[in-house]
Amino acid sequence: MESNSPKDTLVRSQETESLVKRLAGPSSGKAGLAKDQTEINRIISDASKGSKFYENEKKKDKEVTVRIEKILKYKEEAFKNLDVAKVEASMDHLIEQLEEQRDLTQLIVHVDMDAFFANVELLDNPSLAGKTFAVVGKGVLTTASYEARKFGVRSGMAAFIAKKLCPHLILVENRHWRYSEISDQIMGIFHRYDPDMCPAGCDEGYLNITAYCEEHAMTAEECVREIRETVFRETKLTVSAGIAPNKNKPNGQYQLDFDAKAIKAFTHDLPIRKVPGIGRVSERLLEAIGIKASTCGDIYTQRAVISIMDKQFGLVYLLRTYLGISSNTVQAHTREERKSIGAERTFSTLHKLDDILAKLDEVAAELEKDMQEDGWVGRTITLKYKLDTYRVFTRAKSVDHWVSKKEELYAVRQMIHSSHLTNINILLDWQRPAPP
DNA sequence: GCGGATCAC
DNA sequence: GATGGTGATCCGC
Numbered sequence: 001m002e003s004n005s006p007k008d009t010l011v012r013s014q015e016t017e018s019l020v021k022r023l024a025g026p027s028s029g030k031a032g033l034a035k036d037q038t039e040i041n042r043i044i045s046d047a048s049k050g051s052k053f054y055e056n057e058k059k060k061d062k063e064v065t066v067r068i069e070k071i072l073k074y075k076e077e078a079f080k081n082l083d084v085a086k087v088e089a090s091m092d093h094l095i096e097q098l099e100e101q102r103d104l105t106q107l108i109v110h111v112d113m114d115a116f117f118a119n120v121e122l123l124d125n126p127s128l129a130g131k132t133f134a135v136v137g138k139g140v141l142t143t144a145s146y147e148a149r150k151f152g153v154r155s156g157m158a159a160f161i162a163k164k165l166c167p168h169l170i171l172v173e174n175r176h177w178r179y180s181e182i183s184d185q186i187m188g189i190f191h192r193y194d195p196d197m198c199p200a201g202c203d204e205g206y207l208n209i210t211a212y213c214e215e216h217a218m219t220a221e222e223c224v225r226e227i228r229e230t231v232f233r234e235t236k237l238t239v240s241a242g243i244a245p246n247k248n249k250p251n252g253q254y255q256l257d258f259d260a261k262a263i264k265a266f267t268h269d270l271p272i273r274k275v276p277g278i279g280r281v282s283e284r285l286l287e288a289i290g291i292k293a294s295t296c297g298d299i300y301t302q303r304a305v306i307s308i309m310d311k312q313f314g315l316v317y318l319l320r321t322y323l324g325i326s327s328n329t330v331q332a333h334t335r336e337e338r339k340s341i342g343a344e345r346t347f348s349t350l351h352k353l354d355d356i357l358a359k360l361d362e363v364a365a366e367l368e369k370d371m372q373e374d375g376w377v378g379r380t381i382t383l384k385y386k387l388d389t390y391r392v393f394t395r396a397k398s399v400d401h402w403v404s405k406k407e408e409l410y411a412v413r414q415m416i417h418s419s420h421l422t423n424i425n426i427l428l429d430w431q432r433p434a435p436p
Numbered sequence: 437g438c439g440g441a442t443c444a445c
Numbered sequence: 446g447a448t449g450g451t452g453a454t455c456c457g458c
Binding site for chain 2: 026027060063142155156200201202203204276277278279280281282380382392393394395396397398
Binding site: 025048051053057137138139140141142156157158159160161277311312314338339340341342343344345346390423425427 | 446447448449450451452453454455456
């Protein structure tokens with residue numbers, strides 16, 4: 001095999017490009033590309049180069065490349081005997097059926113606090129106003145102020161990398177108790193508008209305001225303005241909202257027309273990476289099979305390919321994404337619906353088994369404490385640990401009785417088969433998903 | 437049921 | 446010098 005074929009060169013240059021993008025972190029592509037993102041990515045990559053973290057990312061990137069090669073081979077094979085016109089016609093039929101399920105009667109709102117942790121810090125320390133600062137926990141950023149974001153600083157980024165991008169960056173330590181305090185307050189406000197509202201993390205949620213608007217003879221827009229004003233009045237924090245007939249997240253503060261055509265126009269140019277569930281890897285895989293512009297509009301033009309790759313990508317999920325149809329029911333999760341509880345710690349590399357077991361004991365004790373608070377019990381104990389190479393191992397064991405004690409959690413020590421640990425995670429499942 | 441991977445926040 | 450913690454889900458054994 002000649003190693004300098006055009007295809008080879010292409011694959012290799014793609015690989016470095018995707019690695020550089022990967023190193024920029026999971027949230028970098030999410031907010032839309034900055035003008036000088038290439039330069040930012042270069043700085044990040046240079047700062048990482050040579051580290052074990054970098055080597056691990058390189059390995060994972062390579063694995064995705066191999067996955068892509070397999071998928072392309074499969075695609076080529078499946079395409080050989082494919083009557084494209086016929087498949088497209090049957091896809092069009094399926095799309096019609098899905099279109100019939102579109103329900104435009106519900107007023108669904110997605111509310112999302114602006115730079116939540118950062119703005120809470122700003123609230124409690126006004127001297128941060130206008131400054132480039134970020135909130136940091138365990139060496140990793142959880143939020144960045146809008147001023148800092150201009151430098152390419154993003155949540156999920158290592159603090160020392162952020163400092164390279166923005167040397168004057170002020171680092172503020174996480175204060176979790178403070179955020180949950182305010183989170184409770186905000187969720188309380190959202191509840192007044194929809195008692196069944198569904199929180200998504202501590203700073204955002206989905207509301208169905210159909211009933212509220214009916215009862216108070218309000219339009220959705222008026223209602224959402226009132227929600228946002230109430231949050232600001234009671235917390236002095238700002239919130240953005242998107243209004244739509246289902247849970248597809250609109251962009252920022254936005255009301256989507258309640259009309260199939262307008263919704264499809266919206267998704268047509270929407271980068272597929274912004275769709276919940278499409279992350280960095282799926283974006284790369286989809287790009288490889290022809291979602292070239294990486295927008296949802298390409299789902300339609302590539303419907304024949306996608307139909308033969310149903311297994312890999314989920315045909316109906318993608319078609320519904322193209323149509324801009326998603327669930328429009330909002331329901332709070334009940335405590336009973338929770339499926340697992342866990343505790344995780346990262347530490348500097350431990351080599352001696354005794355030290356590792358001591359750490360494991362700490363994590364087990366922490367998990368037992370959290371379990372007691374909620375009266376939680378489970379049947380499957382999973383141990384996850386990470387080596388200093390960032391390689392992760394998982395070992396699970398299901399038992400025939402309910403586990404609640406730290407002694408039983410600590411028993412996972414039998415499953416450790418390495419040293420050089422930097423992270424330990426113990427997870428307890430209430431019930432594993434039943435096989436179909 | 438288990439282990440690896442991906443994803444969201 | 447250095448890259449988090451919690452919970453969910455899907456796929457291929």
